[in-house]
Amino acid sequence: MAVLEQVNSPQDLKKLSFKNLNILSGEIRDLIIKVVAQNGGHLSSNLGVVDLTIALHKVFDTPEDKLIWDVGHQCYTHKILTGRKDSIFTIRKKGGLVGFPDIFESEHDSLNTGHASTSLAFASGMAIARDREEKPFHIVPVIGDGALTGGVALEALNHIGQVKQRLIIVLNDNKMSISPNVGGIGKYLNYLASGRPYIRFKEVMQSIFKAIPGIGKYLVVSSRKILDLARRMTVPGTFFNDLGVKYIGPINGHDLKELVKELEKAKRYDFPVLLHVVTRKGKGYKPAADNPTSFHSSAPFDIQNGKFLKSGNKPSYSKIFGRTVLRLVREDRKIMALTAAMPEGTGLDQVQEEFPKNFYDVGIAEQYMFDFAGGISLGGMKPVVGIYSTFLQRAVDQVIHDIILMKLPIVVGIDRAGIVGGDGSTHQGIYDISLLRPLPGIVLMAPKDENELQHMVYTGLKLKKPVFIRYPKEPGIGVELDKEFKELPFGKSEVMREGNDGIVLAVGPLVYRALAAAEKLFAEKKIDLTIINVRYIKPLDRELILQLLKKSKAIITIEDGIWNGGFSSKVRELLISKRIKGYKVLPLGVPEEIVGVATRDELLAKYHLDADGIYEEIGKFLAD
Numbered sequence: 001m002a003v004l005e006q007v008n009s010p011q012d013l014k015k016l017s018f019k020n021l022n023i024l025s026g027e028i029r030d031l032i033i034k035v036v037a038q039n040g041g042h043l044s045s046n047l048g049v050v051d052l053t054i055a056l057h058k059v060f061d062t063p064e065d066k067l068i069w070d071v072g073h074q075c076y077t078h079k080i081l082t083g084r085k086d087s088i089f090t091i092r093k094k095g096g097l098v099g100f101p102d103i104f105e106s107e108h109d110s111l112n113t114g115h116a117s118t119s120l121a122f123a124s125g126m127a128i129a130r131d132r133e134e135k136p137f138h139i140v141p142v143i144g145d146g147a148l149t150g151g152v153a154l155e156a157l158n159h160i161g162q163v164k165q166r167l168i169i170v171l172n173d174n175k176m177s178i179s180p181n182v183g184g185i186g187k188y189l190n191y192l193a194s195g196r197p198y199i200r201f202k203e204v205m206q207s208i209f210k211a212i213p214g215i216g217k218y219l220v221v222s223s224r225k226i227l228d229l230a231r232r233m234t235v236p237g238t239f240f241n242d243l244g245v246k247y248i249g250p251i252n253g254h255d256l257k258e259l260v261k262e263l264e265k266a267k268r269y270d271f272p273v274l275l276h277v278v279t280r281k282g283k284g285y286k287p288a289a290d291n292p293t294s295f296h297s298s299a300p301f302d303i304q305n306g307k308f309l310k311s312g313n314k315p316s317y318s319k320i321f322g323r324t325v326l327r328l329v330r331e332d333r334k335i336m337a338l339t340a341a342m343p344e345g346t347g348l349d350q351v352q353e354e355f356p357k358n359f360y361d362v363g364i365a366e367q368y369m370f371d372f373a374g375g376i377s378l379g380g381m382k383p384v385v386g387i388y389s390t391f392l393q394r395a396v397d398q399v400i401h402d403i404i405l406m407k408l409p410i411v412v413g414i415d416r417a418g419i420v421g422g423d424g425s426t427h428q429g430i431y432d433i434s435l436l437r438p439l440p441g442i443v444l445m446a447p448k449d450e451n452e453l454q455h456m457v458y459t460g461l462k463l464k465k466p467v468f469i470r471y472p473k474e475p476g477i478g479v480e481l482d483k484e485f486k487e488l489p490f491g492k493s494e495v496m497r498e499g500n501d502g503i504v505l506a507v508g509p510l511v512y513r514a515l516a517a518a519e520k521l522f523a524e525k526k527i528d529l530t531i532i533n534v535r536y537i538k539p540l541d542r543e544l545i546l547q548l549l550k551k552s553k554a555i556i557t558i559e560d561g562i563w564n565g566g567f568s569s570k571v572r573e574l575l576i577s578k579r580i581k582g583y584k585v586l587p588l589g590v591p592e593e594i595v596g597v598a599t600r601d602e603l604l605a606k607y608h609l610d611a612d613g614i615y616e617e618i619g620k621f622l623a624d
């Protein structure tokens with residue numbers, strides 16, 4: 001019988017021998033590979049922490065002890081071991097398990113995560129609360145070397161070193177963020193992981209022993225134990241030790257015995273310790289180990305050859321964004337492409353490859369990136385930022401305080417804007433319109449297709465203002481790309497279809513779904529709609545909207561995001577400010593609720609944002 005069959009809760013692990021734990025580790029890897037090959041998901045990070053997770057559950061007792069997974073994308077083994085083995089094939093599917101820890105899903109998940117670097121701050125707060133109540137349990141945040149570079153993690157370390165709560169921080173160091181980790185902290189961890197501080201210490205000690213006349217050479221031989229002890233003590237990890245967090249490591253993250261031994265020891269301290277655990281991303285599946293970046297957030301694939309199962313040849317908006325920036329850099333070396341740890345995801349890796357000097361990956365540091373961009377802009381260069389809508393949320397203060405108030409020219413590609421499939425609530429890009437639209441002096445655009453996206457990036461750079469361009473995570477429409485870039489008329493929308501029965505103001509690629517709905521409404525119900533490709537959410541084409549109101553006072557707004565406070569509200573505010581009477585508005589968008597896990601298409605259908613939903617909603621609205 002497979003060992004995994006005997007494990008239904010973390011308690012079952014406690015009885016297993018190390019031999020069986022090692023067998024279990026192989027079985028879990030096989031299961032995770034099968035699950036991700038079928039559903040897509042985070043493969044390389046999950047394969048990297050199988051042994052670490054087994055060791056953690058062997059040593060600690062969840063749910064009493066709190067395991068906190070930073071980012072949370074590496075939680076599959078944790079889910080398998082904490083009673084969710086039988087539903088693991090539902091992960092990332094509608095109604096299934098969330099691909100990240102979720103406190104509503106299991107008592108073993110002590111924190112919802114998805115955005116990086118939050119674990120240490122939460123652990124710190126939870127430890128204060130625990131200690132006030134004099135409770136004995138352990139709090140164990142597990143943070144990657146990538147997430148450790150995030151500002152909030154460093155702010156937490158700074159405070160933890162001061163407050164000195166009892167905490168066991170596990171630093172899972174695999175040298176990788178999604179791409180290879182960047183920056184000084186990563187280099188420092190590599191230095192620690194290589195054992196070089198110890199080797200250096202050993203060399204110095206041995207030369208001191210040798211210099212002692214007579215007995216020196218004997219001391220060198222017998223000093224191994226002392227040196228070994230010294231290795232465990234203060235020499236490595238000075239950065240952490242000096243902050244007030246005891247460094248322990250490096251520890252082989254694939255050696256269960258060593259892991260269990262070190263975790264058991266860590267339980268004895270009554271102050272914060274950091275265990276530096278070294279793991280390999282993708283371990284156990286060669287294609288993922290060889291190419292951890294592609295298998296970070298993986299599409300379904302063929303297990304035999306590691307090839308992704310492709311769905312069509314249309315380029316993504318990210319690809320077109322990166323390609324456009326690359327073409328523009330070829331013409332103008334003042335352009336600087338910036339990303340916070342997402343070179344591939346944003347498409348800006350294309351710039352990195354050809355113009356490494358015009359590209360910066362700043363690590364998981366969205367706030368820093370906007371201030372860095374501000375500095376670049378003040379210095380007379382042209383920053384172009386690629387960022388996911390969901391991660392932009394973290395830098396809204398920098399956008400307002402450091403970019404908008406100084407009216408700094410910058411172009412921001414907001415990727416994954418709108419509904420995002422698979423990842424669930426933490427990754428939805430549904431708030432950017434409502435967050436950005438009240439900000440004075442900004443330009444906010446949304447292309448209806450990939451051809452328009454390239455013109456928007458070009459136009460954005462010409463405008464010399466803070467410009468934001470939002471586009472979704474879905475393949476482009478497949479339209480032909482114009483060879484030459486062109487400047488889009490500032491603040492002007494595009495009329496796609498004319499009719500007298502209602503005005504549809506559609507944002508982004510939803511324009512095409514609205515067009516399809518309009519054709520069907522005309523064919524089946526003789527309802528004749530005007531369809532507008534909004535293009536500029538800000539500044540709004542007020543002139544056109546006011547003009548169109550002469551034809552019809554039935555307005556339908558369609559946006560891929562929350563409509564409450566979003567584009568729909570903006571249109572309504574215009575109508576109110578102009579004291580227009582007798583209009584009615586149908587707002588199609590995401591309502592004010594937490595958007596869970598499903599595919600993008602399923603979610604679009606749920607919120608009536610697919611062609612059929614738009615058709616039905618408008619049909620009902622105009623019939624009322």
Ligand SMILES: Cc1ncc(C[n+]2csc(CCOP(=O)(O)OP(=O)(O)O)c2C)c(N)n1
Nearest residue numbers: 045114115116144145146147176177178341
């Ligand atoms: C604030 C934020 N920015 C970017 C991301 C996208 N992201 C997800 S995982 C990841 C890499 C994390 O690296 P690390 O913490 O070392 O974990 P690993 O995947 O290597 O196990 C990034 C950049 C994120 N989740 N949150």
